[in-house]
Amino acid sequence: MTRVLVTIRGRLLNLVVHIILYAGGLLAVLPLLWMISTSTKPASEVFSFPIRWIPEQFQFVENLQAVFRTIPFATYYFNSLFVSLTGTALTVFFCTLAGYSFAKFNYPGKNIVFVLVLGTMMIPFQAIMIPLFLTVLRLNWTNSYLGLIIPGAVTSFGIFLTRQYLLAVPSEFIDAARVDGCGEFRIFLTIILPLAKPVLATLSILTFMNNWNDYLWPLVIINSPRYRTISLGLAMFQSEYSTQFNLLMTASLLATIPVLLIFFVFQKQFVQSMMSSGLKG
Amino acid sequence: MAKQLASAPKPKRFHLKPAHWGIIFLLPALVHMLIFKFHPLFNAFYMSFHEWDLLNPPTWIGLDNYVRLFNDARFHNSLSVSLRYALSTTACLTVLGLGLGLMFNKATRGIAVLRAAYFVPSIMSTVVIAIIWRFIFHPSFGLQTFFTEPLGYFNVRWLTNSRLALPALVIVGVWRHLGYYSLIYLAGFQAIPEEQYEAAKIDGARPYQSLLYITLPLLRPTFLFVAIVSVINSFQSFAPAQLMTDGGPAGSTLVLPLFLYRTAIQNLHMGYGTAIAVIMFLVLMTITLIQLKLFGMGSGQ
Known part of the structure; x- marks a missing residue:
């Protein structure tokens, strides 16, 4: 009985560790994703509320051209x-x-x-x-x-x-x-x-x-x-x-x-x- | 005559021993260091006793620069900002890094992906990081709203509020380096021999006891390394303070490197600027020595 309990506790701990690790990993790359997402947006969607991760109007190429122009x-x-x-x-x-x-x-x-x-x-x-x-x-x-x-x-x-x-x-x-x-x-x-x-x-x-x-x-x-x-x-x-x-x-x-x-x-x-x-x- | 020459052994014009070659191989690097490391270092001390604006010849003013620094409220503010920034960033990194490293040590699935994810922030340029985070901290459209609005805070002005600006920079610093330091901790954990734990287990030690009495004491060198490197690095952090807040509001993020840059490069006070640099150098040395003393004592190494 105790052995079963110990295994369950071990599994639970393992699960918690993985959840925290993955959540932290997501937080670590979130600013990077935010940069990528924003780089594909038209100016109007940059200032939109609530946050849209995938823009309605995909505009990466235009942004690219604008950067090289400016x-x-x-x-x-x-x-x-x-x-x-x-x-x-x-x-x-x-x-x-x-x-x-x-x-x-x-x-x-x-x-x-x-x-x-x-x-x-x-x-x-x-x-x-x-x-x-x-x-x-x-x-x-x-x-x-x-x-x-x-x-x-x-x-x-x-x-x-x-x-x-x-x-x-x-x-x-x-x-x-x-x-x-x-x-x-x-x-x-x-x-x-x-x-x-x-x-x-x-x-x-x-x-x-x-x-x-x-x-x-x-x-x-x-x-x-x-x-x-x-x-x-x-x-x-x-x-x-x-x-x-x-x-x-x-x-x-x-x-x-x-x-x-x-x-x-x-x-x-x-x-x-x-x-x-x-x-x- | 011609025949004679041809049959004679070729005269060796330069016969250099290997030792000579060793010196020759070292020479380029050594000359470089003399010009770009040692000379500037001596010059830093020397110049700090002068007043110089690059236009007129430098004048010797003895310890005046240091006396002025001692009475300069902006310098006191900068030193305090830098110390607070470096110490709070380091505190977060040593503690969170330890916890994260521990979890990494227990992780079984997707370690490669996780490691890559945590590592990415530390390879990005500080300028790019500053640009991204300036937008993240935008009061109404930044990513921060995603976390603060559910808590009931709206329009948080992270970068223009003098009480939040420095914590915002600390967040950026911790985010940037956490993955790196937790992997250093992970390497530290993995260097601890497995037998230690097995022996403890046989003696009936509980997991938390193993952690407390085996892992943490044996981890002291790693801990010390992280603390020292983090203080030294965060003390020199420049780009976020310059690009995200420009030292403001009201000097609340005017870190020492930014103060140094403004004084010497923008306002051309070369002597005064180097005096700041010298103090910075001494502060870093002192912090390192204190840390070595605090954590190094009793370890017998």
């Missing part, structure tokens, strides 16, 4: 893609190079330098933002791709991540290649990079996402519409057309699509990489 959305999109992809490529390359150096070479002062590199992980970006802005100003990099890309092109997190991974790679591979007369840089390109693929994927996903979503830094150094990234463009769009919610949501949806795509394609690596970082804006 702001140079294609430019913003291209800028974001270009800056994020180039930035990610540079970050992955230079961080892996440095991580490889820390993991597999011995030279005086290595450990001190590594501790210093780790230490920079604790510097909040906003604490050095203004001096960084002045550096970029002095380099004449404001309103340029260089200013958007270079200051974030190497991250201590990336160096740390690749170093940890490469520590576990057996040194015999490298020694064998050296005996065969393979140059050091070629060893890096042909042996180390392919071996590090999983960690490179993790780092790329995370870096791309951070670059794509970055807002404060572009806001600080970019004035010219020519170099606005998508985040910046969206913010400007909102300040000018603050009540055109259907257009705002259409633009927001477009801005979210790349990250969502990567998320759903590489879900497992994505979750793992975010868990391994704990560092995001």
